[in-house]
Amino acid sequence: MSYAIETFDLAYRAGKHFEIRDLGLKVREGSIYGFLGPNGSGKTTTIRLLLGMLKPVRGTITVLGRKVPDEMARILAHTGYVPERPHLYPYLSLEQAVRYHAAFYEGFDMAYAGEMRRSFGLPLDQKLSHLSKGEMGKLHILLVLAQRPNLLVLDEPTDGLDPVVRRDVLSALLDFCSQGSATVFISSHLVHELERICDWVGVLDNGKLVVELPMQSFKNGIKRIRVSGAPSLVGDTPFVLLQRETTGTEQVWVVRGWQPPMAVWFQGVGAAVKEVMDLDLEEGFVELLRSSRAPVS
Amino acid sequence: MYRQVLKAQWLAARLPVVLLAVLAFALPLLTVTSGSGLTNAPVERVGQWLFAAQQVGVLIPGLALLAGLLLGIGAWVPDHAGKHVYALTLPVPRSMFVLLRFAAGATLLAIPVVALGVGAVVATLSVSLPDGVHAYPLQLTARFAMASLVCFAIFFAISIATKRAALATLGVICGVLLADAVLASLSIKDAASVTASVFYLLTNWPGPLSILMGRWALFDV
Numbered sequence: 001m002s003y004a005i006e007t008f009d010l011a012y013r014a015g016k017h018f019e020i021r022d023l024g025l026k027v028r029e030g031s032i033y034g035f036l037g038p039n040g041s042g043k044t045t046t047i048r049l050l051l052g053m054l055k056p057v058r059g060t061i062t063v064l065g066r067k068v069p070d071e072m073a074r075i076l077a078h079t080g081y082v083p084e085r086p087h088l089y090p091y092l093s094l095e096q097a098v099r100y101h102a103a104f105y106e107g108f109d110m111a112y113a114g115e116m117r118r119s120f121g122l123p124l125d126q127k128l129s130h131l132s133k134g135e136m137g138k139l140h141i142l143l144v145l146a147q148r149p150n151l152l153v154l155d156e157p158t159d160g161l162d163p164v165v166r167r168d169v170l171s172a173l174l175d176f177c178s179q180g181s182a183t184v185f186i187s188s189h190l191v192h193e194l195e196r197i198c199d200w201v202g203v204l205d206n207g208k209l210v211v212e213l214p215m216q217s218f219k220n221g222i223k224r225i226r227v228s229g230a231p232s233l234v235g236d237t238p239f240v241l242l243q244r245e246t247t248g249t250e251q252v253w254v255v256r257g258w259q260p261p262m263a264v265w266f267q268g269v270g271a272a273v274k275e276v277m278d279l280d281l282e283e284g285f286v287e288l289l290r291s292s293r294a295p296v297s
Numbered sequence: 298m299y300r301q302v303l304k305a306q307w308l309a310a311r312l313p314v315v316l317l318a319v320l321a322f323a324l325p326l327l328t329v330t331s332g333s334g335l336t337n338a339p340v341e342r343v344g345q346w347l348f349a350a351q352q353v354g355v356l357i358p359g360l361a362l363l364a365g366l367l368l369g370i371g372a373w374v375p376d377h378a379g380k381h382v383y384a385l386t387l388p389v390p391r392s393m394f395v396l397l398r399f400a401a402g403a404t405l406l407a408i409p410v411v412a413l414g415v416g417a418v419v420a421t422l423s424v425s426l427p428d429g430v431h432a433y434p435l436q437l438t439a440r441f442a443m444a445s446l447v448c449f450a451i452f453f454a455i456s457i458a459t460k461r462a463a464l465a466t467l468g469v470i471c472g473v474l475l476a477d478a479v480l481a482s483l484s485i486k487d488a489a490s491v492t493a494s495v496f497y498l499l500t501n502w503p504g505p506l507s508i509l510m511g512r513w514a515l516f517d518v
Contacts, residue, residue: 053385077388087379091308103301104387 002065004029004151004183005050010059012049020045020207023059027185027200032177034194034215035187036285037204043187044084046204047155050185051081064151077105080144084155086136090129094139097128098146105147113146120168134165141169145176152176154186158193170197191282195219203288210292211256222284223258226274227251227266234269238262242291250274254287298389303401309375313367314408320360321413321441325420325434328353328515343427347516354437354513357413361441362509364409365448372402373456399453406445414438417515429518437515444508451505 005027012020020042027033037043048054050061052069061068063075088097094117102108117124120138122131131139137157144152152173158166174197177184188194194201195215202212211218222242230251234241239262243254263273279287307314328350338346376384384394417434426432455466476491499506 051386053382073388073390075388076386079386079388081386083382083386087383089305089309089375089379089383091375092305096304096308100301100305103298104389 002029003027003062004031004064005033005185006062007050008060010046010049010056010061012045012054012056014045018042018045018207020049020056023207023209025202025209026212027183027202029183030181031200032184032186032198034198034201035185035204036189036191036194036201037187038189038289041204042207043189043204044155045207047081047153047185047187051076051079051153078150080147080149080152082140082144082152082154082157084159086128086140088128088136088139088143091127093125093127094122094131095124097139098143101143102146107148109146109148112148113142116142116145116172120172134161137161137165137169138172141172145172148180150182152182152184152186154184156188157186158188158190166193173197191285195281203285203292205289205292208292210288217257218284219281220278221257221259222279222287223255224277224279224283225253225255225258226277227253227271228274229271230266231269231271238265242287254279254291256284256288299397299400302397303404305375306372306398306401307405310368310371310405313371314405317360317364317367317409318412321364321409322416324353324356324360325413325416325437325515326423327356329420329424338427343430347430347514347518350516351512351514354515357437357441357513358444358509360409360413361444362448364406364445365450366452368402368406369449369452369454370456372398372453377456395457399450402449402453403446406442406449410438410442410445413441420515424516426516430516431518432516434515437513440508440513447505447508 003026005025007023007025010020010023010025018040023046025046035043035046045054049056050063050068052072052075055069064078066075068075089100092100098110098113098117102110102113120135120142122135122138122142126135128136128139141157144154154173157173158169161169170193173184176182186194186198198215200213201215201218203210213221228250230244230253234244237255239258240256241253242256243252245252258276260276263276266273385391387394389397414434417432417437421432421434455463458466473491473495480491498504500510501507
């Protein structure tokens with residue numbers, strides 16, 4: 001299995017209160033990887049580490065098979081990056097910004113950029129400082145997609161955009177992905193947005209990777225289970241127990257990695273499964289974060 | 298790549314560049330405002346005129362300093378505003394990007410230099426010089442070009458430096474001033490002023506600012 005992004009034992013510290021710890025990401029080539037996490041969890045910092053903008057205190061980073069930061073220029077030649085906040089020069093017109101950007105990328109597809117500009121309805125001669133937030137978001141997507149990159153790194157690309165623009169941006173992204181085999185690494189705290197497009201998901205909280213698994217497992221594997229006669233001490237379980245609450249004579253368990261045959265385990269410990277409930281992705285995400293902050297004994 | 302960087306830098310700095318060009322064109326012309334009828338004028342009047350012209354010449358290194366300051370600092374303003382994220386994610390080595398920015402800024406510097414050259418030639422052609430007085434338009438332009446480039450390089454380096462480097466520079470300046478204050482408070486006779494010594498080192502050959510010193514005369518004997 002080859003990975004577009006691979007980090008090992010990555011650590012970074014910013015000030016006294018924030019650090020990335022033992023980060024081991026594995027982003028498969030061709031996947032659309034959702035990098036989830038609450039605000040301030042370290043998503044943007046991780047992306048900046050991946051793109052060589054920050055220097056880790058420990059660990060290794062490999063992007064597109066090349067070492068960061070030794071081969072940064074080569075990596076960036078095949079990587080499209082949309083930052084959290086717009087960073088293009090505001091005094092340029094849209095056309096000037098496209099030409100400026102294109103000058104740095106050998107394979108920049110000017111025809112595709114023009115096509116996308118028309119479909120996004122972006123005005124060619126408008127100064128970037130006069131573009132709306134939505135137009136700026138579209139321009140960023142246009143620029144990185146026209147690069148024809150092998151890897152797209154998108155840092156909250158739809159944050160603050162209205163639903164119509166968000167849909168346009170995500171559609172363009174999906175269109176691009178369907179045309180080739182690019183890997184997409186997209187960070188967001190909007191769980192539902194990633195649910196639609198991602199096939200892998202990694203959850204970061206407080207600088208630590210909580211979980212990394214296929215989206216399907218994430219969606220289907222987290223359940224809320226009503227249990228009667230549950231033991232007070234839980235030993236080894238075939239699933240991951242995230243949360244446990246007592247309600248009257250019963251307990252409600254939130255588990256990850258659930259599969260129906262696992263109900264047998266409850267019989268073995270003298271308990272009974274009363275009901276298995278699906279959690280939506282957002283609930284699952286919240287439960288994951290809760291359990292990572294206060295692990296169940 | 299260079300063309301696009303130059304174009305972007307021109308769009309960001311065109312107002313100061315045009316302003317500098319106008320000033321650079323006007324300064325040599327100022328030196329000849331009272332230069333009519335000099336051919337047969339008495340020596341005293343020629344001397345007075347030369348002195349007045351050379352007084353105007355003092356402004357030229359000031360203009361070189363201003364050009365270096367505006368273009369050197371201006372070269373990085375757009376990147377500072379975006380915390381350098383865009384520049385850092387472009388697929389070129391950092392040294393290459395710095396070189397591109399420097400080359401573009403130095404190219405823009407040519408506009409006020411050419412303006413000063415044209416102004417100097419026009420000024421020279423507009424006066425009839427008495428015997429023994431010579432015009433040096435090319436030499437003045439070349440010196441202005443060199444002085445502007447030196448100032449540009451200095452401010453470019455200061456502007457690109459990290460906060461830590463800026464603080465270190467500020468620390469050195471404060472250290473020099475403090476050393477001076479301590480020496481003054483101790484009332485040590487014959488103790489050289491540290492500030493004056495540093496200024497001397499910087500403004501005398503091979504100090505980087507030595508090019509700004511001395512006489513900047515378009516006309517001289």
